[in-house]
Amino acid sequence: MGGYDFASLQTKWQAIWEERQPFTVSDAGDKRPRKYVMDMFSYPSGDLHMGHAEAFAFGDVVARYWWQQGFQVLHPVGWDSFGLPAENAAIKRGTDPREWTYSNIDQQRAAMKAYGVSVDWTREIHTSDPEYYKWNQWLFLKMYEKGLAYRKDSWVNWDPVDQTVLANEQVLADGTSDRSGAVVVKKKLTQWYFKITDYADRLLDDLNQLEGRWPSKVLAMQRNWIGRSTGADVDFVVEGRSEKITVFTTRPDTLFGVTFMVVAPESDLAAELVAGQDDAQIRAVFQDFLTEVQKSSEIERMTADRPKNGVFLGRYAKNPITGERIPVWAADYVLPDYGHGAVMAVPAHDQRDLDFALKYDLPVRVVVDVNAPVTGVIPALELDENGLAILPDDLEPSNPAETGEALTGEGRLLNSGVFTGLSKSTGIKKIIEALETSGDGRAAKTYRLRDWLISRQRFWGTPIPIIHGADGTEVPVPYDQLPVELPSTEGLDLKPKGQSPLGAATDWVSVKDPRDGSDALRDPDTMDTFVDSSWYYLRYLNPNDPDKAFDPKEADKWAPVDQYVGGVEHAILHLLYARFITKVLFDLGYVGFTEPFSALLNQGMVLSGGAKMSKSKGGVNLSDELALHGVDAIRLTMAFAGPPEDDINWEDVSPAGAAKFLARAYRLAKDVTSAPDAVWSEGDQNLRRVTHRFLSESPGLVEAFKFNVVVARLMELVNAIRKVVDSGAGAADPAVREATETVALALSLFSPFVASEMWEMLGYDSDVATYGWRKADPTLLVETSITAIIQVNGKVRDRIEVSPKIASDELEKLARASEAVIRAVGDKEIVNVIVRAPRVVNIAVR
RNA sequence: GCCCCCGUAGCCCAAUCGGCAGAGGCAGGCGACUUAAAAUCGCUUCAGUCAGGGUUCGAGUCCCUGCGGGGGCACCA
Numbered sequence: 001m002g003g004y005d006f007a008s009l010q011t012k013w014q015a016i017w018e019e020r021q022p023f024t025v026s027d028a029g030d031k032r033p034r035k036y037v038m039d040m041f042s043y044p045s046g047d048l049h050m051g052h053a054e055a056f057a058f059g060d061v062v063a064r065y066w067w068q069q070g071f072q073v074l075h076p077v078g079w080d081s082f083g084l085p086a087e088n089a090a091i092k093r094g095t096d097p098r099e100w101t102y103s104n105i106d107q108q109r110a111a112m113k114a115y116g117v118s119v120d121w122t123r124e125i126h127t128s129d130p131e132y133y134k135w136n137q138w139l140f141l142k143m144y145e146k147g148l149a150y151r152k153d154s155w156v157n158w159d160p161v162d163q164t165v166l167a168n169e170q171v172l173a174d175g176t177s178d179r180s181g182a183v184v185v186k187k188k189l190t191q192w193y194f195k196i197t198d199y200a201d202r203l204l205d206d207l208n209q210l211e212g213r214w215p216s217k218v219l220a221m222q223r224n225w226i227g228r229s230t231g232a233d234v235d236f237v238v239e240g241r242s243e244k245i246t247v248f249t250t251r252p253d254t255l256f257g258v259t260f261m262v263v264a265p266e267s268d269l270a271a272e273l274v275a276g277q278d279d280a281q282i283r284a285v286f287q288d289f290l291t292e293v294q295k296s297s298e299i300e301r302m303t304a305d306r307p308k309n310g311v312f313l314g315r316y317a318k319n320p321i322t323g324e325r326i327p328v329w330a331a332d333y334v335l336p337d338y339g340h341g342a343v344m345a346v347p348a349h350d351q352r353d354l355d356f357a358l359k360y361d362l363p364v365r366v367v368v369d370v371n372a373p374v375t376g377v378i379p380a381l382e383l384d385e386n387g388l389a390i391l392p393d394d395l396e397p398s399n400p401a402e403t404g405e406a407l408t409g410e411g412r413l414l415n416s417g418v419f420t421g422l423s424k425s426t427g428i429k430k431i432i433e434a435l436e437t438s439g440d441g442r443a444a445k446t447y448r449l450r451d452w453l454i455s456r457q458r459f460w461g462t463p464i465p466i467i468h469g470a471d472g473t474e475v476p477v478p479y480d481q482l483p484v485e486l487p488s489t490e491g492l493d494l495k496p497k498g499q500s501p502l503g504a505a506t507d508w509v510s511v512k513d514p515r516d517g518s519d520a521l522r523d524p525d526t527m528d529t530f531v532d533s534s535w536y537y538l539r540y541l542n543p544n545d546p547d548k549a550f551d552p553k554e555a556d557k558w559a560p561v562d563q564y565v566g567g568v569e570h571a572i573l574h575l576l577y578a579r580f581i582t583k584v585l586f587d588l589g590y591v592g593f594t595e596p597f598s599a600l601l602n603q604g605m606v607l608s609g610g611a612k613m614s615k616s617k618g619g620v621n622l623s624d625e626l627a628l629h630g631v632d633a634i635r636l637t638m639a640f641a642g643p644p645e646d647d648i649n650w651e652d653v654s655p656a657g658a659a660k661f662l663a664r665a666y667r668l669a670k671d672v673t674s675a676p677d678a679v680w681s682e683g684d685q686n687l688r689r690v691t692h693r694f695l696s697e698s699p700g701l702v703e704a705f706k707f708n709v710v711v712a713r714l715m716e717l718v719n720a721i722r723k724v725v726d727s728g729a730g731a732a733d734p735a736v737r738e739a740t741e742t743v744a745l746a747l748s749l750f751s752p753f754v755a756s757e758m759w760e761m762l763g764y765d766s767d768v769a770t771y772g773w774r775k776a777d778p779t780l781l782v783e784t785s786i787t788a789i790i791q792v793n794g795k796v797r798d799r800i801e802v803s804p805k806i807a808s809d810e811l812e813k814l815a816r817a818s819e820a821v822i823r824a825v826g827d828k829e830i831v832n833v834i835v836r837a838p839r840v841v842n843i844a845v846r
Numbered sequence: 847g848c849c850c851c852c853g854u855a856g857c858c859c860a861a862u863c864g865g866c867a868g869a870g871g872c873a874g875g876c877g878a879c880u881u882a883a884a885a886u887c888g889c890u891u892c893a894g895u896c897a898g899g900g901u902u903c904g905a906g907u908c909c910c911u912g913c914g915g916g917g918g919c920a921c922c923a
């Protein structure tokens with residue numbers, strides 16, 4: 001590798017930055033406008049890996065860009081330092097998780113500093129510090145007071161490897177744990193929840209505000225996850241039972257087609273219905289069925305298109321609108337925790353209901369004519385004595401009972417009493433109105449989103465600040481007794497046993513009831529670490545404040561975060577939780593905004609051989625690449641590889657090429673012979689034009705995250721300077737200095753070490769990073785002539801050099817006079833001439 | 847099954863508003879320097895934009911259909 005000694009440059013500049021702290025934000029008396037740029041903080045695994053390196057490289061481009069643009073930029077880092085890897089490591093070594101965690105942090109901090117990220121190191125936070133997690137507890141208590149934190153007994157996701165419960169968001173689509181990879185099982189347990197479902201509408205609707213500033217993919221994922229459906233709740237009276245069964249449906253227009261009802265077998269409702277039923281045979285059959293259902297694993301349950309099984313419960317319900325008597329079944333295709341755990345079955349128009357009806361020989365009744373025109377005049381239909389329509393033969397739709405295909409399309413209602421003939425959407429509206437009038441139903445929404453299960457049965461997390469009194473009352477720990485600190489691990493067995501290890505820390509868990517001093521027990525569970533990360537962006541604003549979680553005045557000044565950078569793996573989990581907690585803090589009056597992250601950039605992954613790069617898998621890894629090519633070249637490689645949100649195949653990019661380019665840039669700084677006070681305007685005008693075009697275009701490109709294009713333009717500029725130095729005006733030309741200084745300033749966004757060195761070589765002792773972007777001189781951006789293209793029928797036939805200010809009619813005259821055009825037109829008739837001065841003329845001929 | 851994103855040279859990728867398909871890099875080729883090689887420097891080959899249809903004076907760009915790739919949700923009523 002020729003060029004320069006990147007290793008000694010890295011050492012030199014790291015020491016200088018350590019001393020100067022150029023990125024520490026004091027704010028006081030600083031009149032510059034503010035920007036808050038934040039990278040997703042890291043779990044302290046000890047090493048910097050490719051994923052971190054890429055995210056920090058991109059985040060740093062943005063942070064350094066705003067510094068150059070004259071802002072004071074808050075760009076903090078912290079550590080997501082609670083969690084299972086530390087705890088598991090501690091179990092393996094018989095040590096305290098604190099040791100592993102804090103030594104990893106030291107190691108990783110050093111790696112990050114060596115990576116040259118523009119960070120305000122005075123604001124570093126660790127979520128495992130009592131000074132931090134105290135405020136998780138404070139947040140919990142605030143939410144508890146508002147009824148947003150509560151405990152309930154429910155079927156939960158249980159990770160049998162990590163021996164703890166998981167939130168829905170932590171279970172992958174294949175039914176395995178996102179952390180341990182174990183197949184998650186269902187357990188019925190009493191757990192703590194945050195009531196995120198209260199915020200479902202706001203979490204969904206506020207996504208519209210983020211449109212265009214968050215990746216559309218993330219917005220789509222969040223919308224899917226929240227999964228709002230609109231429709232109606234309909235109440236069905238059950239014979240011999242005082243309470244009705246309420247079902248949720250998105251198709252109230254098909255109410256006349258209901259031929260049976262289905263409830264989830266494991267729901268309380270099913271048990272009640274069977275209990276109220278005299279036939280012992282039916283009760284026994286149901287019990288067997290329920291046992292069978294509970295045996296099937298979550299994975300089987302989640303596979304679509306499984307055969308549907310069910311049993312008749314021996315009970316009948318009444319259709320509220322037709323008065324018809326319909327049987328009530330229990331079946332495994334109805335889920336206990338969605339909607340009301342019960343459905344009205346319309347087999348003609350729902351594939352699942354149809355599959356079930358055909359299997360158990362239940363009636364199928366068509367109530368929507370999907371062949372009927374959806375728009376236009378509704379044909380007048382004759383009704384029979386039952387109020388049902390008599391249909392002309394050609395309107396007869398296909399019969400689902402014969403085809404096995406449910407009719408789910410748009411159409412017009414059939415056999416639906418006074419509603420017959422209505423379109424789907426009008427039918428939905430009118431039938432809901434009728435239900436509301438009769439009191440048998442109402443418009444309703446339901447969500448896929450579930451409340452956030454936050455308790456965990458592990459040690460290394462934030463203790464839940466609740467005391468359980470002897471009488472079973474939940475007593476919040478008084479605020480002045482926070483934090484509830486984790487005990488020492490001395491004599492404590494952290495091995496997962498399905499119950500929190502804290503429960504066995506006798507001295508810790510036994511407390512006096514704050515109400516009356518009687519014996520009581522602390523809640524032994526700890527919080528999901530996603531609680532820590534749901535508000536950490538606020539803690540950076542006053543990381544050492546002992547009196548409050550964050551300062552609302554600081555939040556007004558800095559928050560929300562202007563630019564958040566991180567991996568798409570948090571598209572739902574962390575980002576949804578942080579949005580939720582921000583809205584809660586807004587409602588509590590602590591912040592004046594409802595979305596935490598105004599803009600989001602998701603970097604792609606770095607792949608090698610089609611797999612994520614990591615040390616354990618062998619092959620290419622970050623530390624080798626850094627040693628081989630230097631920090632600057634690696635960072636530049638990532639910026640140049642393509643759009644930041646795309647994955648990078650390491651085989652497709654060239655760190656050696658990046659290093660070569662940096663060496664070319666560096667050599668220019670060496671070549672410049674003019675003094676720092678050289679008068680640029682006396683320099684080579686063509687080079688100046690290139691420089692100023694670069695100065696003018698780059699900011700927009702950075703703001704659009706087109707880092708790869710900026711680097712390409714920078715390469716262009718370097719090539720242009722080289723040409724002037726070697727075979728033009730020469731190294732002494734003032735324009736060469738101007739252009740080379742521009743290279744150093746722009747390069748500082750991507751490759752700060754070599755940029756700083758170049759800056760020094762060029763005679764400056766200031767920090768290149770905060771020196772300031774130079775404004776383009778508009779007079780150098782004006783083009784003196786422009787190439788107009790002349791087309792005939794859209795095909796380019798001639799090019800002419802014209803003034804950019806040429807008038808349309810003059811350009812047309814020139815175009816018509818062109819010999820190439822005259823030849824192309826020949827004896828054809830000119831039917832139209834489009835002139836877009838000064839760029840294009842198109843002559844349409846026939 | 848529903849929804850979202852992407853298909854441009856051998857490869858990674860550019861192409862503001864619909865207006866000359868190529869900025870930059872990798873790989874390749876030729877040349878200069880060198881005893882030779884590396885490094886460096888200069889020059890250079892390479893696609894008509896996945897396919898089909900439509901809108902338009904004009905489509906890589908907008909619309910429809912299909913194919914291919916990636917992702918999210920899913921017995922969700």
